[in-house]
Amino acid sequence: MSKYATISVPIEVKQRLEKAKGKKEWGEFLLEMCTESQQLKSKKAFDELANLLTEEDLKAIEESSREFRENFRLR
Numbered sequence: 001m002s003k004y005a006t007i008s009v010p011i012e013v014k015q016r017l018e019k020a021k022g023k024k025e026w027g028e029f030l031l032e033m034c035t036e037s038q039q040l041k042s043k044k045a046f047d048e049l050a051n052l053l054t055e056e057d058l059k060a061i062e063e064s065s066r067e068f069r070e071n072f073r074l075r
Contacts, residue, residue, distance in 0.1 A: 021029035
């Protein structure tokens with residue numbers, strides 16, 4: 001990360017972020033926050049989907065996926 005930019009935020013937000021970041025560099029800290037947020041959103045979406053599907057649905061998806069992998073060939 002060789003180029004830098006300034007982000008204007010309210011003082012209360014900056015104070016809270018500074019406390020959370022500790023001794024990390026801002027770039028590292030913010031990238032970690034983004035990654036963690038994306039992972040949590042993905043897990044939440046997965047959990048919501050899993051709750052919508054029945055055990056029978058999950059088994060059908062698993063079987064379909066297995067058959068696809070077994071039969072997939074590059075041309």
